[in-house]
Amino acid sequence: MSDDQDDIILSELDDDELVQQMFDDLYDGLRDEIMEGVNILLERGWAPYDILTKALVGGMTIVGKDFRDGILFVPEVLLAANAMKGGMFILKPLLAETGAPRVGKMVIGTVKGDIHDIGKNLVGMMMEGAGFEVVDLGINNSVEKYLDALDAETPDILGMSALLTTTMPYMKVVIDTMIEQGIRDDYIVLVGGAPLNEEFGKAIGADAYCRDAAVAVETAKEFVGRKHNQGVTA
Numbered sequence: 686m687s688d689d690q691d692d693i694i695l696s697e698l699d700d701d702e703l704v705q706q707m708f709d710d711l712y713d714g715l716r717d718e719i720m721e722g723v724n725i726l727l728e729r730g731w732a733p734y735d736i737l738t739k740a741l742v743g744g745m746t747i748v749g750k751d752f753r754d755g756i757l758f759v760p761e762v763l764l765a766a767n768a769m770k771g772g773m774f775i776l777k778p779l780l781a782e783t784g785a786p787r788v789g790k791m792v793i794g795t796v797k798g799d800i801h802d803i804g805k806n807l808v809g810m811m812m813e814g815a816g817f818e819v820v821d822l823g824i825n826n827s828v829e830k831y832l833d834a835l836d837a838e839t840p841d842i843l844g845m846s847a848l849l850t851t852t853m854p855y856m857k858v859v860i861d862t863m864i865e866q867g868i869r870d871d872y873i874v875l876v877g878g879a880p881l882n883e884e885f886g887k888a889i890g891a892d893a894y895c896r897d898a899a900v901a902v903e904t905a906k907e908f909v910g911r912k913h914n915q916g917v918t919a
């Protein structure tokens with residue numbers, strides 16, 4: 686946005702100004718500045734989760750709007766995503782550091798044809814922070830890749846992410862294949878991604894749609910708790 690970045694000393698800004706500046710820096714894809722901003726907020730006692738949601742996700746929301754409106758294009762958004770990942774890289778170990786006991790295991794991946802991974806990564810980070818073991822399959826996953834991972838990892842939860850209206854139907858392909866193979870009920874299936882909603886989640890036979898990472902953690906805990914209780918009484 687501005688080309689006088691060199692004149693701004695991030696550590697001299699107050700919290701609100703710094704967060705605003707981080708929105709600009711994320712928009713401009715300035716990874717080093719974003720990492721510096723995250724470190725400054727940490728030094729000022731901000732909780733990692735607040736930095737993630739208020740500064741990073743907040744900034745990415747602005748990028749998303751301008752991408753939608755044709756003001757930003759793929760190369761710029763890639764730079765913004767790279768800057769966001771720089772910030773997430775610092776926060777990841779801190780979010781996972783809660784010392785929570787292992788509460789369950791999740792296999793998560795973005796579906797075939799889709800390379801968006803920021804939201805998926807965020808969900809993975811938050812799940813780890815809440816005590817889940819997370820196996821991340823990355824992007825562009827075929828049915829076979831998901832099923833192989835379920836077989837090899839035997840998780841409690843399968844998480845699928847899709848950010849495109851053209852790739853979200855693939856989640857149904859995965860669930861239908863699980864039904865065909867008689868393994869659907871062995872797993873809790875959670876789905877997410879900006880274009881999805883609750884109705885879609887129900888229509889494709891997922892256990893739940895989660896609108897963000899915090900809801901994903903709550904939902905996962907609830908379902909795993911229920912599963913374990915059933916295990917005890919069965």
Ligand code: B12
Nearest residue numbers: 749753799800801802803804844846849850877878897898
């Ligand atoms: C960043 C971005 C990109 C980056 C991705 C970089 C990366 N490493 O991820 C790049 C530039 C590569 C990109 C490419 C494209 N993109 Co794009 N992209 C975005 C953008 C701006 C932000 C997405 C994001 O990271 N959001 C921030 C995260 C934190 O939010 P989130 O992903 O929604 O995740 C949260 C929840 O949804 C949920 N969640 C997500 N996944 C999961 C999974 C589970 C299991 C659970 C429980 C919860 C959950 O929790 C997350 C955390 O709170 C969106 C705009 C938007 N509004 O979403 C467009 C957007 C998704 N892209 C879009 C398009 C069209 C494309 C391209 C086709 C553009 C092109 N012409 O090439 C390509 C597609 C490439 C492909 N095959 O996948 C459109 C999709 C339109 C549609 N209706 O399908 C959008 C909506 C922009 C727009 N309005 O036009 N994109």
